[in-house]
Amino acid sequence: MIINLNGRICSEDEAVISVLDHGFLFGDSVYEVVRTHKGKLFTAKEHLERLQRSANRLMMMLPLTNEQFTEELIRTHKILNVDEAYMRLIVTRGVGALELHPASCQSQNYIIMAKPIDNWADELYSKGMSLSIVSILRNDPFALDPQIKSGNYLNNVLAIIEAKKSGADEGLMCNKYGYVSEGTNFNVFMVKDNVLITPELSSGILEGITRMIVLKLARANDIQVVEGKITPEDIISADEVFISSSTRDIMPVYKIDNTLLPKPTPGKMTQFLAQKFQEFLDVSVS
Amino acid sequence: MIINLNGRICSEDEAVISVLDHGFLFGDSVYEVVRTHKGKLFTAKEHLERLQRSANRLMMMLPLTNEQFTEELIRTHKILNVDEAYMRLIVTRGVGALELHPASCQSQNYIIMAKPIDNWADELYSKGMSLSIVSILRNDPFALDPQIKSGNYLNNVLAIIEAKKSGADEGLMCNKYGYVSEGTNFNVFMVKDNVLITPELSSGILEGITRMIVLKLARANDIQVVEGKITPEDIISADEVFISSSTRDIMPVYKIDNTLLPKPTPGKMTQFLAQKFQEFLDVSVS
Numbered sequence: 001m002i003i004n005l006n007g008r009i010c011s012e013d014e015a016v017i018s019v020l021d022h023g024f025l026f027g028d029s030v031y032e033v034v035r036t037h038k039g040k041l042f043t044a045k046e047h048l049e050r051l052q053r054s055a056n057r058l059m060m061m062l063p064l065t066n067e068q069f070t071e072e073l074i075r076t077h078k079i080l081n082v083d084e085a086y087m088r089l090i091v092t093r094g095v096g097a098l099e100l101h102p103a104s105c106q107s108q109n110y111i112i113m114a115k116p117i118d119n120w121a122d123e124l125y126s127k128g129m130s131l132s133i134v135s136i137l138r139n140d141p142f143a144l145d146p147q148i149k150s151g152n153y154l155n156n157v158l159a160i161i162e163a164k165k166s167g168a169d170e171g172l173m174c175n176k177y178g179y180v181s182e183g184t185n186f187n188v189f190m191v192k193d194n195v196l197i198t199p200e201l202s203s204g205i206l207e208g209i210t211r212m213i214v215l216k217l218a219r220a221n222d223i224q225v226v227e228g229k230i231t232p233e234d235i236i237s238a239d240e241v242f243i244s245s246s247t248r249d250i251m252p253v254y255k256i257d258n259t260l261l262p263k264p265t266p267g268k269m270t271q272f273l274a275q276k277f278q279e280f281l282d283v284s285v286s
Numbered sequence: 287m288i289i290n291l292n293g294r295i296c297s298e299d300e301a302v303i304s305v306l307d308h309g310f311l312f313g314d315s316v317y318e319v320v321r322t323h324k325g326k327l328f329t330a331k332e333h334l335e336r337l338q339r340s341a342n343r344l345m346m347m348l349p350l351t352n353e354q355f356t357e358e359l360i361r362t363h364k365i366l367n368v369d370e371a372y373m374r375l376i377v378t379r380g381v382g383a384l385e386l387h388p389a390s391c392q393s394q395n396y397i398i399m400a401k402p403i404d405n406w407a408d409e410l411y412s413k414g415m416s417l418s419i420v421s422i423l424r425n426d427p428f429a430l431d432p433q434i435k436s437g438n439y440l441n442n443v444l445a446i447i448e449a450k451k452s453g454a455d456e457g458l459m460c461n462k463y464g465y466v467s468e469g470t471n472f473n474v475f476m477v478k479d480n481v482l483i484t485p486e487l488s489s490g491i492l493e494g495i496t497r498m499i500v501l502k503l504a505r506a507n508d509i510q511v512v513e514g515k516i517t518p519e520d521i522i523s524a525d526e527v528f529i530s531s532s533t534r535d536i537m538p539v540y541k542i543d544n545t546l547l548p549k550p551t552p553g554k555m556t557q558f559l560a561q562k563f564q565e566f567l568d569v570s571v572s
Contacts, residue, residue: 003305005305012306013304015305015306016302016303016304016305017303017305017310018298018299018302019289019291019302019303019376019397020298020301023310024309024310024437025376025437026313026437026440026442026443027312027313027440028439028440028443058440058444059447086384088384090305098372098374100439100442100446100470101443101446101447102443103450113305113306113384115384136428136429137426138429139425139429139430140423140425140426140462142421142423142462143422143423143424143425143426143429143441143462144425144441144444148440150440151311151312151440152312152313152438152439152440152441153311153312153313153314153438154312154313154314154430154434154436154437155429155430156312157308157312157314157344157386157387157388158344160386160387161387164387176426176428176429176462184386185386
């Protein structure tokens with residue numbers, strides 16, 4: 001891994017930040033994960049726009065323009081020099097007084113962590129992953145909106161700990177009304193009677209960029225799409241379930257809690273959309 | 287300010303932490319603020335026990351025993367060498383992989399930030415402070431329990447930003463049911479018809495140590511105490527309102543939103559309890 005610390009490229013060991021940065025003290029930071037494909041940034045524009053929206057909601061200024069961030073991402077990626085890279089861009093509120101209000105924070109810090117993207121096990125794509133619907137609820141949008149991609153991830157940490165304890169690969173969270181919202185760091189989709197269904201934004205989820213692409217691809221291919229309310233019972237009795245994320249693309253689910261989904265996994269629509277997504281990925285960077 | 291970083295005393299400038307510490311990446315840390323009075327630690331035992339409870343809820347190990355933490359607090363305080371000190375003890379999950387699950391975090395880090403305690407303006411005690419009931423709800427205990435004193439404080443940051451924007455000194459948050467819960471970093475009390483009323487723990491609040499002492503002192507002095515549900519209307523129409531925190535002790539409130547509370551502020555019971563608290567503080571360290 002190499003790290004870009006406010007424009008200075010350094011090693012993991014050198015990448016340190018003041019303990020008085022509000023990003024450390026309060027998790028007062030925003031972030032995005034941008035990947036590259038075949039050596040080119042993928043959907044960087046969308047990620048940087050979302051970073052800006054996250055910052056806006058926290059009344060946080062960004063230290064660079066989107067153009068400057070893009071240049072730094074490209075420069076960092078060139079030094080890393082791998083085709084398929086994971087780049088985590090974090091912007092912190094900066095160093096300030098030991099008080100919650102950010103008024104004393106004079107200058108934001110940014111960090112780009114770049115490394116080869118994780119190779120998820122082939123089996124997770126061919127056989128699928130298992131999900132657990134955890135008891136931890138997703139953060140209430142009226143308290144801390146999941147649309148803000150921030151440094152406050154304990155809600156998700158508690159969810160993944162609970163999911164792993166139950167033997168599942170990943171955790172799925174419900175909102176306070178009992179509807180399925182999202183995973184610890186992914187969106188979720190189900191297929192029922194050839195309709196593609198995913199939790200609506202008002203269920204309290206991050207508007208995933210892979211999610212957005214999947215919905216576009218589905219609509220472009222005349223698949224009926226519903227963004228709505230999904231109960232745990234709905235998803236457990238689905239014909240197909242898959243997840244989406246920037247580092248995993250589309251990954252099928254074969255089991256939720258102790259219920260096996262209908263075989264074969266991945267299902268037909270999951271396979272179709274995964275194929276379309278791969279084509280989109282290839283075309284986007286060509 | 288001086289900083290104790292895993293046992294090594296350093297200056298503000300030297301106090302840095304890896305950007306790969308999960309405390310920085312996800313706010314995956316717990317903390318306490320311990321004060322000294324007349325050169326002695328005040329209620330350190332209670333704070334360290336609460337730190338342990340916060341860590342337990344996050345399935346986090348602590349790197350030192352309570353006895354060892356106490357020794358480090360005393361040692362750090364001796365070097366700072368002021369009678370009235372503020373000491374923030376933070377324990378982070380430690381450096382790990384870029385994934386939410388803490389399994390890869392091998393060793394927790396601890397940090398003690400020590401400085402002279404803030405001198406709040408005399409006016410805040412003599413005239414009182416103003417509160418705004420903010421629109422941001424307090425974190426849902428079923429998502430991220432406010433009883434966990436952690437590095438996830440964006441909920442509170444949003445609340446204080448909103449309160450300050452409206453011209454108030456501080457913000458008061460309600461829970462998802464609409465009842466008053468707590469401030470951005472303090473508990474709240476009201477007095478009505480000589481009864482002392484404070485939000486019950488199940489309203490989704492941190493169990494404040496100053497709150498606990500205030501309740502004990504009230505009961506010991508035959509004041510009727512209710513831990514229950516408080517609506518915004520209840521508190522706005524109270525006879526007296528005050529807040530409690532480890533750095534502010536008891537501070538009266540003279541205004542909530544645009545409503546002035548009955549004069550004179552501080553009210554009689556607030557004055558009485560503030561006096562009793564001061565006596566308790568003096569006796570505790572003697």
